[in-house]
Amino acid sequence: MWGWRSPRTIAVSAAGAAFVLFCVLPLAFMVVTSIIHPSARSTLSVWLDSRQRGLLLNTALLGGGTALAATALGVPLGVAFARVTLPFKPGLRILLAAPALIPSYVMGLAWLSLAQSPWMSSLPSAVTVLTVALYPLSMLTAEAAARGVEPRLEEGASLVAPPGRVLRRITAPLIGPHVLAAALIVFVLAISDFGVPALLRVPVFTTEIFTAFAALYDPARATTLTIPLLLLTLLITLVSVSLISDRMIVRRRRLAGRHLGLGRWRGPALTLMIGTASIGLGLPMTALLSEVRGVSSWTELLQGSGQAILNSLTLAAVGATLVSGLALALGYARSRARRSVAVALDALFVALFAVPGTVVGVALIELWNQPTVVGALYGTDAMFVLVYLARFTPLAALILAAGFRRVPPSQEEAAAVSGAGWLATMAVIVVPQLKRDWTVVWIIVFTLAFGELGASVLVTPPGESTLPVRIYTLIANAPRPHVAALALLQATVVLAPLALIALILGMRREQ
Amino acid sequence: MPPLLQLLQVTKNFGRHFAVQAFSLEVEHGESVALLGPSGCGKTTVLRLIAGLEEPDAGEIWIAGRRVANAGGNVVPAYQRGVGLVFQDLALWPHLTVRGNLAFVVASTSTAKHQRTERIDDALRRCQVDLRLADRYPHELSGGEQQRVALARALVGTPRLLMLDEPFSSLDHELKVALRTELVALRTQMQLTMIYVTHDQADAEVVVDRTVTMREQRSA
Numbered sequence: 001m002w003g004w005r006s007p008r009t010i011a012v013s014a015a016g017a018a019f020v021l022f023c024v025l026p027l028a029f030m031v032v033t034s035i036i037h038p039s040a041r042s043t044l045s046v047w048l049d050s051r052q053r054g055l056l057l058n059t060a061l062l063g064g065g066t067a068l069a070a071t072a073l074g075v076p077l078g079v080a081f082a083r084v085t086l087p088f089k090p091g092l093r094i095l096l097a098a099p100a101l102i103p104s105y106v107m108g109l110a111w112l113s114l115a116q117s118p119w120m121s122s123l124p125s126a127v128t129v130l131t132v133a134l135y136p137l138s139m140l141t142a143e144a145a146a147r148g149v150e151p152r153l154e155e156g157a158s159l160v161a162p163p164g165r166v167l168r169r170i171t172a173p174l175i176g177p178h179v180l181a182a183a184l185i186v187f188v189l190a191i192s193d194f195g196v197p198a199l200l201r202v203p204v205f206t207t208e209i210f211t212a213f214a215a216l217y218d219p220a221r222a223t224t225l226t227i228p229l230l231l232l233t234l235l236i237t238l239v240s241v242s243l244i245s246d247r248m249i250v251r252r253r254r255l256a257g258r259h260l261g262l263g264r265w266r267g268p269a270l271t272l273m274i275g276t277a278s279i280g281l282g283l284p285m286t287a288l289l290s291e292v293r294g295v296s297s298w299t300e301l302l303q304g305s306g307q308a309i310l311n312s313l314t315l316a317a318v319g320a321t322l323v324s325g326l327a328l329a330l331g332y333a334r335s336r337a338r339r340s341v342a343v344a345l346d347a348l349f350v351a352l353f354a355v356p357g358t359v360v361g362v363a364l365i366e367l368w369n370q371p372t373v374v375g376a377l378y379g380t381d382a383m384f385v386l387v388y389l390a391r392f393t394p395l396a397a398l399i400l401a402a403g404f405r406r407v408p409p410s411q412e413e414a415a416a417v418s419g420a421g422w423l424a425t426m427a428v429i430v431v432p433q434l435k436r437d438w439t440v441v442w443i444i445v446f447t448l449a450f451g452e453l454g455a456s457v458l459v460t461p462p463g464e465s466t467l468p469v470r471i472y473t474l475i476a477n478a479p480r481p482h483v484a485a486l487a488l489l490q491a492t493v494v495l496a497p498l499a500l501i502a503l504i505l506g507m508r509r510e511q
Numbered sequence: 512m513p514p515l516l517q518l519l520q521v522t523k524n525f526g527r528h529f530a531v532q533a534f535s536l537e538v539e540h541g542e543s544v545a546l547l548g549p550s551g552c553g554k555t556t557v558l559r560l561i562a563g564l565e566e567p568d569a570g571e572i573w574i575a576g577r578r579v580a581n582a583g584g585n586v587v588p589a590y591q592r593g594v595g596l597v598f599q600d601l602a603l604w605p606h607l608t609v610r611g612n613l614a615f616v617v618a619s620t621s622t623a624k625h626q627r628t629e630r631i632d633d634a635l636r637r638c639q640v641d642l643r644l645a646d647r648y649p650h651e652l653s654g655g656e657q658q659r660v661a662l663a664r665a666l667v668g669t670p671r672l673l674m675l676d677e678p679f680s681s682l683d684h685e686l687k688v689a690l691r692t693e694l695v696a697l698r699t700q701m702q703l704t705m706i707y708v709t710h711d712q713a714d715a716e717v718v719v720d721r722t723v724t725m726r727e728q729r730s731a
Binding site for chain 2 (some may be wrong): 155169
């Protein structure tokens with residue numbers, strides 16, 4: 001089936017080429033350009049001046065603080081989901097995961113509305129807001145890891161030791177690598193974030209890149225500044241992936257650990273969950289709602305931002321469709337690859353997803369802003385779609401690969417033996433089994449694309465805008481209620497698909 | 512003296528599936544009993560109920576004259592029942608060495624710290640595990656070595672009841688016979704009270720004093 005001219009080889013090769021073009025080439029081109037550019041040597045000094053050392057410290061503190069706090073909050077929640085019998089668990093999980101999908105700058109705006117004090121423009125407050133935005137990653141990882149622990153291992157221990165000791169000595173070491181990997185990814189996502197530090201005026205690398213590019217009109221300096229951030233991101237991501245190897249995505253197991261007698265933790269676990277959901281989601285959304293009451297003219301608001309809203313909806317839908325199509329072929333290739341190749345692809349996907357939006361923005365401008373025919377796309381709305389392809393294809397491929405792994409290769413072999421071609425096998429046998437995964441991926445990519453700011457703010461063509469870019473530009477020169485209304489709209493559009501995902505997962509459970 | 516183990520009309524359902532229905536069993540001190548029966552008849556569930564890993568829906572379980580479980584649930588938690596269990600898949604803790612696996616069990620007993628090493632070595636020797644393997648991790652051992660370590664781990668806590676859930680099912684015939692012989696010798700030497708789950712009649716006849724045959728359970 002892997003012959004040179006087989007449909008499978010052609011499809012996977014085409015997807016691979018597209019992946020390289022959209023996701024890998026811009027970054028590689030930027031790195032090479034920054035090295036060979038005539039001004040590179042002079043701009044290399046920007047890495048070493050005292051301002052950069054300060055930025056480095058701020059960036060490290062932002063990442064480290066967020067990773068620690070998100071782990072401290074997320075891991076107990078995840079372990080509770082995996083080990084304690086709780087009412088309304090799916091609903092609680094969705095509520096607690098929701099902050100991860102709401103754009104971080106919306107969270108930042110909401111917290112600014114909540115606590116209108118000078119303290120908000122500080123590193124600790126940026127850490128707090130990013131913790132609220134990123135703890136779901138630690139939570140979901142810890143839950144998946146705890147569910148992945150073979151129940152017999154805990155059962156064997158529970159014959160000789162009380163629940164607390166079993167959790168400490170058996171469960172914790174087994175989920176430890178996953179928790180550490182998640183903490184490292186949170187670190188990377190925190191140092192990659194642009195919206196929160198920009199909003200709270202905390203100078204870090206991402207804001208400095210934006211300033212160099214958009215305010216100082218110094219692309220060479222901006223490009224040079226991306227390199228340490230890019231290398232740090234890639235390095236940490238690779239370490240985190242190596243910690244969990246090919247166990248990145250584990251299958252759900254039945255609720256293990258019932259025998260551990262954690263029933264008495266039900267009350268505290270529920271309290272922690274409801275408290276976290278209230279602070280992480282309820283409080284910020286309520287703050288935005290209370291600000292929105294001050295909107296003087298909805299007509300004026302919609303007239304000013306209607307086009308940006310429409311652009312965002314359209315472009316996010318186009319981006320989600322292209323990304324999920326490309327990711328389908330990539331996910332298939334990853335799921336059927338040899339173990340070593342699969343691990344390498346996982347690492348590449350995670351690393352590319354973690355690359356900061358501002359870095360991706362600079363890289364896309366470097367590649368597509370050319371005087372030749374290549375530059376035809378530059379200055380058009382297609383740049384937004386290129387941003388979505390570059391940023392979200394790796395994540396989508398990773399999720400779909402997990403879906404493909406549920407379909408045993410023997411099913412394809414059985415179809416092949418029956419005389420079916422590969423395309424027919426995919427269309428009739430394999431892909432139909434993944435239609436829910438595919439739908440979920442589309443919704444996730446749409447949600448992320450709809451909230452994308454870091455790269456979009458750099459590639460936005462003159463006279464065009466998306467909703468996140470519109471919100472970001474209005475922050476400084478529009479009434480607060482107007483900004484809050486747009487931010488709330490942003491959050492609503494994100495939360496609605498989340499409710500749809502909950503519905504899909506609920507249907508799956510019923511089946 | 513009451514029997515070491517009593518199961519009185521114990522029932523366990525998983526949803527609409529009757530795993531165990533009104534099952535009774537008595538095991539005397541020093542006796543070894545085999546639970547025989549086809550797959551799905553509830554043999555493993557009986558072991559899990561005795562160990563405290565499942566709760567009965569009806570009936571009572573008594574160990575050494577103490578009621579440990581009834582229809583209301585487990586009265587005595589698993590770790591206080593003094594039961595050792597060798598799982599079918601062994602369930603050796605992969606992040607701990609052989610010594611670490613046994614040390615976790617010994618640390619849960621009242622053994623003085625300076626005696627723990629001696630006790631671990633003794634258990635390994637009894638189960639014919641080469642002490643040079645003590646610092647290896649489970650995945651670095653052969654199937655037979657893993658089997659012996661699992662047995663040593665179950666014995667090092669000096670349980671009053673040792674239970675084995677088809678422990679040799681994944682081994683080739685020669686190794687199975689060798690380990691079975693070692694188990695019989697160990698049982699005699701240590702005067703173990705034992706429940707041995709198998710679906711192999713010949714296997715049971717070699718290892719135990721008495722066999723109890725379970726029937727296939729049905730769904731509601």
